[in-house]
Amino acid sequence: MTVTIKDIAEKVGVSVTTVSRVLNNRGYLSDSLKQRVQEAMDELNYQPNELARSLSRRKSHVIGLIIPDISHPFFAQLTKHIEYYAYKHGYKLMLCNSLLHRQKEKEYIDLLRASQVDGIIMGSHTMTVKDYVSIRLPLVTLDRQISPSIPFIASDNYRGGKLATDLLIRKSCRKIAYLSGNLRLHLLAKQRYDAFMETVQSRGVEHVVRETDLNGFKYKDYEPLVQGLFAEHPDIDGVFASSDMLAQQVLRECRRLGRAVPEQVKVVGYDGIQAAGLDELTTIQQPIKEMGRLAVEHLLLHMAGEETPLETILPVRLLERETT
Amino acid sequence: MTVTIKDIAEKVGVSVTTVSRVLNNRGYLSDSLKQRVQEAMDELNYQPNELARSLSRRKSHVIGLIIPDISHPFFAQLTKHIEYYAYKHGYKLMLCNSLLHRQKEKEYIDLLRASQVDGIIMGSHTMTVKDYVSIRLPLVTLDRQISPSIPFIASDNYRGGKLATDLLIRKSCRKIAYLSGNLRLHLLAKQRYDAFMETVQSRGVEHVVRETDLNGFKYKDYEPLVQGLFAEHPDIDGVFASSDMLAQQVLRECRRLGRAVPEQVKVVGYDGIQAAGLDELTTIQQPIKEMGRLAVEHLLLHMAGEETPLETILPVRLLERETT
DNA sequence: TTGTACGCGTTATCAT
């Protein structure tokens, strides 16, 4: 049925070893033999079985990607770049959505290990540090520092938070709200909050903080959060949202309430997502493509057993546009 | 290093066959043996090697997904559901972005076949019919009817086009524009165009058609298209955009030009994407989750050699909101 | 330069 290396060998009249050699271009082979083997392969439409190769080589050329939710634009864009660089380096990508569900994340890790993936990029973090350390597989994480031995890639969250808060203050906001996903998750994104708090406190600016609950990752969960904020604090004149999606909800609520942006309320988002409807939003742009690239390349280094940068913190950029 | 079935066998003092049997729960085994084997597995922290299993069983439990671009919200949401159902049925997902690049699509297909995936879901279609037919792998396509033998999943594009056009006419638009991606791609989405044309022509309504060029899939490509439309036809009072992203650009341009929506210009989108900034858009909603579910389930049927529905056309729904 | 033989980890086919 399926044509194997053996069929090629028989057809050409050589051993499987020789065929394998030309396949991998190893050792010394006469050009004429190379030719004949190649022709036989083409003729029989031979395709090497990657499963068998992986089993034999103990290397699958597959990397696993675990993220909360591919339908979230930030992760969708990140994944696009991760796929790009993985492909470029000859790796395939196994996509895993954890949905921030601890059980599913755990199952996926076991599944990936069983599937002999060569490494994992973790963009979802619902388990304990102990769980991650016991993975025993080359690992790179995004936006989370799990342990000193696991390399992570992040952007400069503190600086992002500082830039956003400073801008709102400079634009003379008197009462600023900070909106975010759950702060209990031990993400580096929490540093945006830290920067916000330190800044407003040291400058003596009135402020409010609101966060979604633990499982709130879906777009619809943001609505009550935002509505509640404006209901309880109608005098808010500046909002720092820790994601562009959240900021978008704020803009929408302002429209609904008839608050002029940026005249009455100024809004800063976070992420710098490329999306329709976000072109006017002032935001902190993360270097998403670079994060994807380094996640892949550092993982490859890690897999190769080479020295890998443990802490990678990329610069962010303030995109000052029309909502401030 | 890695603990194998053999280690378990030795530890328990049985043959590998027996261990394999309890692993797969096949044949007759005494409960006491099951117990002892289980314990040994737990103790040694044994995990079966899926690669070896796949090689032996000739089944990998992996399905390949080829789409144009995961960062496009429609495909991101579709992928989310595909991953959900694949996981539910015990399958892993290999993610492939073709970027509408013929070469990459082709390479990915070869790669997937070499990786012994059990089947492929095709959401990208840049090759010729002949190429697809020669894939020789269980296949299900989205929004494209490639050949009578390849099952496809689509929503009712003709009806969607009809609903949108009828709505604009009913709302007394006098000059309607149709905006779309490239029509030369032989996608079923072309039926939206057909419905549009038939409707405006039979009703004698003035109309304009604009499409992006072949490679235009990126969000930024829409901008000149939309600007050109309004520049050349300032008297447009209705727009049917064949995607929500495109519609979003139209809304943006209207805002820029000071055209009131829906008072001066009415806009209908397509897809029904869940995204910030699209809550107010009147649109034709595709059943994305259902499309993902059926793509997976029909592929599984196909793989199992069972009777598979060849043509699946799902109903669409008009979401009449604030832009009409 | 090429071939033999074994290993990769698991399942399947026959035995017993």
Next chain:
DNA sequence: ATGATAACGCGTACAA
């Protein structure tokens, strides 16, 4: 009920 042994398809010492 349990065990040898041969696949699965390929890579690679080691030998020649």
